[in-house]
Amino acid sequence: MQEVLERTGGKVRLWPASLYGTLRQLLEAGLIEEFVRRSTADDDPRRKYYRISSLGRKVLAAESARLRQLVKFLDRIQEV
Amino acid sequence: MRYASLTVRLYRWIAQAFPETFLRAHGDEMVYASEEMIQETAAREGVPGLFRMAPRLLFDLFHRIVVEYAAEIQQDVRYAVRNLRHQKVSAITAVLSLSLGISGVTVMYSQVESTMLREIPEIRNPEELVAFQGRVSYPDYERFRDRSGQFESLAAYIAKVPLIVRVAGNSERVWSHIVTENYFSTLVAVPIRGRLLGEEDRQGAPPSLVVSHKFWKEKLGGSPHVIGQTIHVNGQPVTIVGVTAETFRGASPMLAAADIFLPVGISPQIAPELRDGILEKRLSAFTLIGRLRAPTIVKQAEAVLDGQMRTIEQEANDPARDRKAAA
Numbered sequence: 001m002q003e004v005l006e007r008t009g010g011k012v013r014l015w016p017a018s019l020y021g022t023l024r025q026l027l028e029a030g031l032i033e034e035f036v037r038r039s040t041a042d043d044d045p046r047r048k049y050y051r052i053s054s055l056g057r058k059v060l061a062a063e064s065a066r067l068r069q070l071v072k073f074l075d076r077i078q079e080v
Numbered sequence: 081m082r083y084a085s086l087t088v089r090l091y092r093w094i095a096q097a098f099p100e101t102f103l104r105a106h107g108d109e110m111v112y113a114s115e116e117m118i119q120e121t122a123a124r125e126g127v128p129g130l131f132r133m134a135p136r137l138l139f140d141l142f143h144r145i146v147v148e149y150a151a152e153i154q155q156d157v158r159y160a161v162r163n164l165r166h167q168k169v170s171a172i173t174a175v176l177s178l179s180l181g182i183s184g185v186t187v188m189y190s191q192v193e194s195t196m197l198r199e200i201p202e203i204r205n206p207e208e209l210v211a212f213q214g215r216v217s218y219p220d221y222e223r224f225r226d227r228s229g230q231f232e233s234l235a236a237y238i239a240k241v242p243l244i245v246r247v248a249g250n251s252e253r254v255w256s257h258i259v260t261e262n263y264f265s266t267l268v269a270v271p272i273r274g275r276l277l278g279e280e281d282r283q284g285a286p287p288s289l290v291v292s293h294k295f296w297k298e299k300l301g302g303s304p305h306v307i308g309q310t311i312h313v314n315g316q317p318v319t320i321v322g323v324t325a326e327t328f329r330g331a332s333p334m335l336a337a338a339d340i341f342l343p344v345g346i347s348p349q350i351a352p353e354l355r356d357g358i359l360e361k362r363l364s365a366f367t368l369i370g371r372l373r374a375p376t377i378v379k380q381a382e383a384v385l386d387g388q389m390r391t392i393e394q395e396a397n398d399p400a401r402d403r404k405a406a407a
Contacts, residue, residue, distance in 0.1 A: 001117060015137060016114040017095075017144035020106040024148075027105075027253070035251045036244050036315050046112040 023050060031056035083130050084122035087137075088115050094141055102148050104353065105242055159335070203328070204268035205371075208232075211331070212368040218344075218359045221260075221366050224385075232373050235259065235266035236344075236366040240336035241353050246312035247299050254295070256340035257330050258351050263341070264290075266371050267331060274307040274322035276341075281321075283345035289313065290322040292329055295339040313340070316350045331369045 001014040026032045030053055037049045052060065091114050098107065114137065121129045203209075216224070221236040238258040245254045257263070264276035276290055289311075291300070300306050300320075310317045329337035348354040358365055 001113060002120065015140035016110050016117060017141045019113065020110040021102075021144045021147060024102060024106060025151075033251075034242075034244050034253050036246060036312075044112055046108040048109050 026050075026056070031059055083127050084118050087118050087130060087134055091115075091118070091137065091141065094138065094145075097145050099148050099152050101152070208371050209267070210370050210372060212370075215364040216366055216368060217362040217364050218366055219362060220364075221368060224368065230373055230385075231370040233262055233266040234368060234370040235263040235331075236368050237263055237331060238344075238353055238365050239330065239332055239367060240338060241342075241351065243313050243340060243342075243351070244315070245299075245340065246315075254339050255337065256342055256351075257336070257338040258342045258344055258346070258353060260344050263331070263369075266369060268371075269328055270325055271322040272325050274320070276322050276324070277343045281343035281345060285343075285345060287316065287318040287346055287350055288321040288343070289318050289346075290324060290341040291320055292324050292339040293326045294329070296323045313342075313350050314352065316347070318342075318346075318350060332367070 001016070001019065004012055004014050023032070027034070027050075032050045033053045034048055034050055092111055095107065095111055095114075096103070117137070118130070118133075121133050125132070216236075218236065221234075225231075225234045225236075237260065240255045241258055243254050243256050244251055259277060261277060261279050261281055265278065269276060271290070272293060273296075274290075277288070281288055291306075296302060296306055300309070303309070306320055306323060309320050311320065312318070324341075329339070330341070342351050344354070344359070346354065353365065356363075
């Protein structure tokens, strides 16, 4: 959550309950998957790891393309 | 810091209000993430920072609790509608029976004709099976089992339990049931390979599991040498001892189809749902399924079970009056 805050320059802050609610939805939709990562000494056993699934990558690519199209369209409207 | 610890405790307390399925899947890690956030804020910004953050943190929690319940209800409604569409007569009977039953006594068993149980494939005489609606603790299950003469056999299971299973280097989430040693014998299910779980899988036995035919075919390539093979469940090695028949997916195939079956005696390291002494405490985590002695009429069983439930409640001084069961 801290990393997201830093990466977005403080613009996006994730809150725990919303984050895990969203993770549940993404898991159910098959867009991410849980995986076992070798634990390090400072790892809390409650911590789980998730990664994007192949379906998730396809959906991400499609959604990115859709948003790029939308931005292009809005730019064209503004130019007129 | 005192305020940080108070905030953590308050967060943990409120978080218990989440639906049980959400808590099982994400409760621990969500609380862990919130603890980290609270402690980091306290260390970086002190008490003023905590006061600024706490309302937003708690609002997020309350808001999400509502969203999660709404999602559960939505899922239940969707499932019910689908069922109604497919089994109109049975479903209407079930709805009418339940409506009448709910308005009656506190603990009772309605004659729903076990529509779901009738759908369990690969088991003998499904009409003799009755499922309890609602969950009970393991100690309560033991009391029922030991006193319920009208059952030829009474089993319990936790469903559905997510596991991270690693096979041939790939990890993925698989749904499972954690079952008592008489689960398969109650259902009178038969394996197509190896054996099903039983007495030999009590606490302390080498960790073993049974996989569904689907899992065997799709994840293990239908290998003829599957029995004795080891797979990693939540990072721990477990031996496959059997494969279920082709269409068998557990005692609740529509609501909680399972691909892996673990014995209730298995280590909590493999099945974290068994942590915190769940077999000793009165935590309602187990679903019951029983096979009636052939001549028993469902109504008679209802009456006996009703009495037993009241006795158990009185003994435990825990009037769980809203717990219902359906046969």
